[in-house]
Amino acid sequence: MTSEEFRKHAHSMVDWMADYLDNVEDYPVLSSVKPGEIKAQFPNSFPEKAEDFNKIFEDFEEKIMPGITHWESPNFFAYFPASKSKASILGEMIMSVLGTQGMVWLTSPAATELEDRMMEWMRDLLGLSNDWTGSIQDTASTGTFNALITAREKASNFQINENGFFRMPKYRIYASEQAHSSIDKNVKIAGFGSKNLVKIPVDENFAMIPEKLEDKIQKDIVSGYEPLLVLGALGTTGTTAVDPLEEIGAIAKKYHLWYHIDAAYSGAALICPEHRWMSKGLEMADSMVFNPHKWMFVNFDCSLYYVKEPDLLKQSYSITPEYLKTDADEEVNNYRDWHIQLGRRFRALKLWFVLREFGAEKLRTIINNHIEWAKWLEKEIKKSADFEMLAPVPVNLLCFRFNDGTMNEEDLNKFNEQLLKNVNATGKIFITHTKLNGKYTLRLVGGHPELTKGHLERAWGLIKNTANDLL
């Protein structure tokens, strides 16, 4: 492709991109293709000859687009949003052409230093103290992995790093029954064993019961285990429940546990001082993770991992082969030592674009609107004779179900499962589910920067109508 051709194709692409953003609500949110349908359209083997880009792009539109689930739609109410913004997309465009590698300072000083600054801006924006420092990572899973590894090395005085787990105590990790599945995955791969993840029961609001945590810790100590780390959720994945961070922090301190906070999703609300009731106790933690790529309009991936003692993290990961040594090593951050990967994209750029193009004021307004509209919908559901809320709404996720009082629990589960399928099959919205106390629960969460109350009103109308049709 010549330079002129690139310019032409990229301009066409921009028009396609802008049209897509304009018309995204016309697509069915959830793709309705069957397993294997997309793959079957492509030849078994790679092409020998170069093909014209126009032909390739036609194939993209015809063959790929029907298999896309539209995360960009304001009517995407599933999982957690991975919302992005136009400013962030412009950031990704520059990132793609520069191809900057920020593994060490020298490989692009601007990438490291803008990241230094962005981590400070975000620390202040979230209302964290100056004790925190951090770096941008890919996902919260990796951030939580960092916490486990650093906790392990601190506790073993870096003996595991050096000699392995041989003759080490049997460590135990604690998290609520509602904590994100990444802790389950990470406990396995960090070498602790899934049996040593102790799930702490939750209260009626799905938040950890601190007395149960202390009880488990005490029993484990008596049984010869060594309590290592406790994870506090500032917003669980199932219901965005907020664990009592202060009480957990006191227990962590009493028993010398590493205290890690998962604020991957709800952390976005901390940019508004009025929601900082959630972060009371967060300052007692040793590490925390928050994803601007979820509900702060920055393209995936962009996950912030903050720590109080960065040297522990760096010592856990660092190795410096000759070919990576530079003269600046003593004066700068070499972020390759802050996570498992070596190569790293220039993620700070899109975060900088978003923070400046929105400004804190506007970001707060959007987050507050999302929360306000969720509270409105919560009231509507509570008012309705045919639906019920199944969890509180600390931020903007609604957990509810159809229940007109005529069905037993088994039938309710079946009905709500079918209701979810029928709602999603309309293509107008996409919602997902969880199970709370055995109850099949509809989860609805909107996080698009251009979400309006109208989107939620229409979603609610659709759900009610679909339930009526199903009855």
Add this chain to the structure above:
Amino acid sequence: MTSEEFRKHAHSMVDWMADYLDNVEDYPVLSSVKPGEIKAQFPNSFPEKAEDFNKIFEDFEEKIMPGITHWESPNFFAYFPASKSKASILGEMIMSVLGTQGMVWLTSPAATELEDRMMEWMRDLLGLSNDWTGSIQDTASTGTFNALITAREKASNFQINENGFFRMPKYRIYASEQAHSSIDKNVKIAGFGSKNLVKIPVDENFAMIPEKLEDKIQKDIVSGYEPLLVLGALGTTGTTAVDPLEEIGAIAKKYHLWYHIDAAYSGAALICPEHRWMSKGLEMADSMVFNPHKWMFVNFDCSLYYVKEPDLLKQSYSITPEYLKTDADEEVNNYRDWHIQLGRRFRALKLWFVLREFGAEKLRTIINNHIEWAKWLEKEIKKSADFEMLAPVPVNLLCFRFNDGTMNEEDLNKFNEQLLKNVNATGKIFITHTKLNGKYTLRLVGGHPELTKGHLERAWGLIKNTANDLL
């Protein structure tokens, strides 16, 4: 930012991007800013008010660009290239606007199924047998981590996954002295301990000596260790040395070790049948990693991790909380179970664009040209009275130094270190170094898709002239 504003800014951005590609050789390749200079230009705190995008972009050009090291320049001869192409950039543009999450099939069927197909295309393009299957990951570091975790779980019959390392054997990992530093990092974090990474001596070509490997394994068995995994390098980082994969494979088989192959960089050359002498024995391996984001013109990140027994990988990582269960789970690949992260970008798209827009024929021609020109430069260096080669050139990396026969080893090291600094200070090219047998070694490797022999001729001229000036 309104839709109209986005369209306008994105079009301007495309012109900036195309101009950048046209003029990239006018920038100094290595940024010459001093530590702290870039960061100091930005205010301490985040902006409260929204700012005009034009102003933000002006700041980007004025304040960020001087701190960029130009990985996109054909005169970037440092580390390994992270070369990309115009087709791949167009792919990243679409990825940025779709924001597709491919964590499970349902979250975007096209992302999973195009990835399925691309892994087959790449398997065939690299000349691998049909026994291999895999997924796209971020980096080779993560791929090698996968290998260590899977090997550990297979050997322990998933006991480590379940119970942790408690009462497990002392495992040992083997790799050559020249293997990439990611194995050092991974051995630490996967819980084996850095002392249990056994570095095997290399021969005069910097390739592992298989007899030394077997010797170490036997001694370790006698000493009560359990040999677990051996890494074979299909192209080391220092010199692109190729370990004798067949001999290592036979030893791995004899002692029941997991056999992992790191073809992160040189794997690109396997698309040309004439370079498959390097992969003789690769079929004996259990896992392998290759990065199209290095020398196959796909934007970072795009790393392929192939395995023979995907179920072992999936069992090592999988956890399925209620909110991630879907009806399609039995019929499809859910790639969240193939690595540490949950979220994942639609990386298959840019790979598909590159494979089709280039076609295999043209990719082979480019790779072959790069290798041919490197062999030409090798001859020039050998002919020169003032320079000497310090390692063979299996593909396109040159390891050499100035040596006019008048200096002792200490002075040669100092001279070559200064030579590297002076060459890079010109801004015309960027090369890095390594140490081979204590000798300070200049490393030069060009991998840009639009690299010409002229770029290498000019680089060589510059190095010779700079050396003369320094004398």
